[in-house]
Amino acid sequence: MNTDVKTEPAVYPPSADFTGGAHVDAARYKEMYDRSISDPEGFWAEEGKRLDWIEPYTRVKDTSFEFGKVSIKWFEDGKLNVAANCIDRHLETRGDQTAIIWEPDDPADETLHISYRELHEKVCRMANVLLAQGVMRGDRVIIYLPMIPEAAYAMLACARIGAIHSVVFAGFSPDALANRINDCGAKVVVTADTAPRGGKRTALKSNADAALLHCSDKVRCLVVKHTGDQTTWIDGRDVDVKAMMADVAPDCPVRPMGAEDPLFILYTSGSTGKPKGVVHTSGGYLVYAAMTQKFTFDYHDGDVFWCGADVGWVTGHTYILYGPLANGATTLMFEGVPTWPDAGRFWQVIEKHKVNQFYTAPTAIRALMGQGTEFPAKCDLSSLKVLGTVGEPINPEAWNWYNDNIGKGRLPIVDTWWQTETGGHMITPLPGAVATKPGSATLPFFGVKPVVLEPESGKIVESDPAEGVLAIADSWPGQMRTVWGDHERFESTYFQQYKGYYFSGDGCRRDEDGYYWITGRVDDVINVSGHRMGTAEVESALVAHADVAEAAVVGFPHDIKGQGIYCYVTLMNGVEPTDELKKDLEKWVRTEIGPIAKPDHIQWAPGLPKTRSGKIMRRILRKIAENDYGALGDTSTLADPSVVDDLIDNRMNKD
Ligand code: WT7
Numbered sequence: 001m002n003t004d005v006k007t008e009p010a011v012y013p014p015s016a017d018f019t020g021g022a023h024v025d026a027a028r029y030k031e032m033y034d035r036s037i038s039d040p041e042g043f044w045a046e047e048g049k050r051l052d053w054i055e056p057y058t059r060v061k062d063t064s065f066e067f068g069k070v071s072i073k074w075f076e077d078g079k080l081n082v083a084a085n086c087i088d089r090h091l092e093t094r095g096d097q098t099a100i101i102w103e104p105d106d107p108a109d110e111t112l113h114i115s116y117r118e119l120h121e122k123v124c125r126m127a128n129v130l131l132a133q134g135v136m137r138g139d140r141v142i143i144y145l146p147m148i149p150e151a152a153y154a155m156l157a158c159a160r161i162g163a164i165h166s167v168v169f170a171g172f173s174p175d176a177l178a179n180r181i182n183d184c185g186a187k188v189v190v191t192a193d194t195a196p197r198g199g200k201r202t203a204l205k206s207n208a209d210a211a212l213l214h215c216s217d218k219v220r221c222l223v224v225k226h227t228g229d230q231t232t233w234i235d236g237r238d239v240d241v242k243a244m245m246a247d248v249a250p251d252c253p254v255r256p257m258g259a260e261d262p263l264f265i266l267y268t269s270g271s272t273g274k275p276k277g278v279v280h281t282s283g284g285y286l287v288y289a290a291m292t293q294k295f296t297f298d299y300h301d302g303d304v305f306w307c308g309a310d311v312g313w314v315t316g317h318t319y320i321l322y323g324p325l326a327n328g329a330t331t332l333m334f335e336g337v338p339t340w341p342d343a344g345r346f347w348q349v350i351e352k353h354k355v356n357q358f359y360t361a362p363t364a365i366r367a368l369m370g371q372g373t374e375f376p377a378k379c380d381l382s383s384l385k386v387l388g389t390v391g392e393p394i395n396p397e398a399w400n401w402y403n404d405n406i407g408k409g410r411l412p413i414v415d416t417w418w419q420t421e422t423g424g425h426m427i428t429p430l431p432g433a434v435a436t437k438p439g440s441a442t443l444p445f446f447g448v449k450p451v452v453l454e455p456e457s458g459k460i461v462e463s464d465p466a467e468g469v470l471a472i473a474d475s476w477p478g479q480m481r482t483v484w485g486d487h488e489r490f491e492s493t494y495f496q497q498y499k500g501y502y503f504s505g506d507g508c509r510r511d512e513d514g515y516y517w518i519t520g521r522v523d524d525v526i527n528v529s530g531h532r533m534g535t536a537e538v539e540s541a542l543v544a545h546a547d548v549a550e551a552a553v554v555g556f557p558h559d560i561k562g563q564g565i566y567c568y569v570t571l572m573n574g575v576e577p578t579d580e581l582k583k584d585l586e587k588w589v590r591t592e593i594g595p596i597a598k599p600d601h602i603q604w605a606p607g608l609p610k611t612r613s614g615k616i617m618r619r620i621l622r623k624i625a626e627n628d629y630g631a632l633g634d635t636s637t638l639a640d641p642s643v644v645d646d647l648i649d650n651r652m653n654k655d
Helices: 016-021 026-038 040-050 082-094 116-132 149-161 174-184 204-212 241-247 283-296 314-326 345-353 362-369 396-406 487-494 535-543 579-592 618-625 642-654
Strands: 061-064 071-074 098-103 112-115 140-144 164-167 188-192 195-197 200-202 220-224 238-240 262-268 276-281 304-307 330-334 357-360 386-390 413-416 450-453 466-472 502-510 516-521 525-528 531-534 548-558 562-571 601-604
Touching: 026 040, 040 061, 040 283, 071 283, 082 116, 082 149, 082 283, 082 314, 098 116, 098 149, 098 345, 112 116, 116 149, 116 241, 140 149, 140 174, 140 204, 149 164, 149 188, 149 262, 149 314, 149 330, 164 174, 174 204, 174 262, 174 276, 174 579, 188 204, 204 220, 220 241, 238 241, 262 314, 276 283, 276 487, 283 314, 304 314, 304 345, 314 330, 330 345, 345 357, 362 396, 362 562, 386 396, 396 413, 450 502, 516 525, 525 548, 525 562, 531 535, 535 548, 535 562, 535 579, 548 618, 562 579, 562 618, 579 601, 601 642, 618 642
Parallel strands: 098 330, 140 164, 140 188, 164 262, 188 220, 220 238, 304 330, 304 357, 357 386, 386 413, 562 601
Antiparallel strands: 061 071, 098 112, 195 200, 262 276, 450 466, 466 502, 502 516, 525 531, 548 562
């Protein structure tokens, strides 16, 4: 990567122009932030009112981070319905306004403009389909769909009837899907025949068929016939969603739900092999989603908002669906990819729909950077007001490219740090209030109390600059409540290591101005294209292969993905290490987990560096993967130090 010394100013204050019309300027940010910290009860009692409550809350915050007794409740005695807040309450004032713009994979196909009224009808019909399948309040529904309107209908239909959805990204394999169906005990899976993406098609229904072989035969399969491609059909199990939607009633009453009733489960990788089911509930999550969408992007009525993520990730949940719709926004849902039919697709979509706020990941920016500036230059991007990024720290090259070619040097760029667990933005500039510094997520959102801890002692580092691990000192409404079916794991993952704090798993720095700079994960999780991947997950996939005796996986710097997946593989005795076997293993991991987990590099490892107690020393493996042999540190505690020389030899000779 380019490491030239920068001559641009390192600080970008909000322009007076922008600040004038913004919801929040610097003074207001300070006033609101201070209040949110000194009087969280009072602050959130007021903010909760941005939703419609069927029964108002009287209790606002009841939270404890005490290890062994962690419990998080917000607006606990209030009752509401999330779908009513995202749809019904807008009908009177904006029934004919577009709620969702759907842009298909193929630009030659028809764009849809779905009004709030149409959305209401579709969601009601979908809800009635679910009810007809016996889905009841609290039941789990797996949604394994492409980026099509039915994904939004299904999510909101669950919310309407009080079922809990768990969206599984369409890039996950049958095995990954089966594990999620079984872990949450889903009653139905909603899928589609095939999923077009970048001109290719994924056979979703046949993946679902393969997954369901490993699940209870009571699980129903609801199939959206999206492309019309032929699929197998099992009578009695498979249901044609569109046909049934046409048959059922166009109205469905909302079910009043407790604020703390689960809204969704979303699986995410951790440092063990088994993904965790992150549980988000209804009231606090929606308050937080709505509020962050409005303030972080400075969203105003009538704006067209585009979050380029997939609904399979939390970013899609909060910023394609729940946040924008709770605010009565027009939100864009894009089925395609940034590079097809050509590398101008993002910019063409922005021009076509006059997008006002655009939110994407640094990895997408880096991929497009390599394609040249002529693609954005050909499009009219003058509708844009705010740009956002999420998923990983943005490197200066990508930031400058985004700023120069998309923002034309005039737009605020909000770098938003948050996690699946946090429900919404945690550290982010507000575009009319906070001067940005490329690469820094800047300052905390309202109600968020970040702290920097010394990694070993867990002591708070008070003075700036500070360096250590990032933790949060008190609860916020969007926080996850538990791990599905395993509260102990919730506590041990986030609250055990640093007592009294929520531990993010990220390292960070805080500079003299109090700005936060996220430096990346400090656990065995790597960040591949802005998506979290547990190295243990890839390792267990590899060792499940008959030829593999042992495997260790680490991240290494990758120009486009941020981090790539580097695998050290020890083969079973007598197995020949061949290039075909490497290919076979790559394919194997793809099928076990999904294309996002495909190894970028496999290195044969006759032995792995281990301590005498048998612990693999990943620190050393990371250094070798990075081609950084000078700083291997102390290798004297290894059971067999010569293993390291062999690995370095292999790395140098075969690369
Ligand atoms: C991890 C969370 C919810 C966002 C999508 C990914 C990294 C996320 C940033 C950022 C630096 C970031 C962190 C975090 N991350 N945003 N703006 N700057 N790092 O969600 O899969 O739950 O991953 O992504 O490491 O812990 P996720």
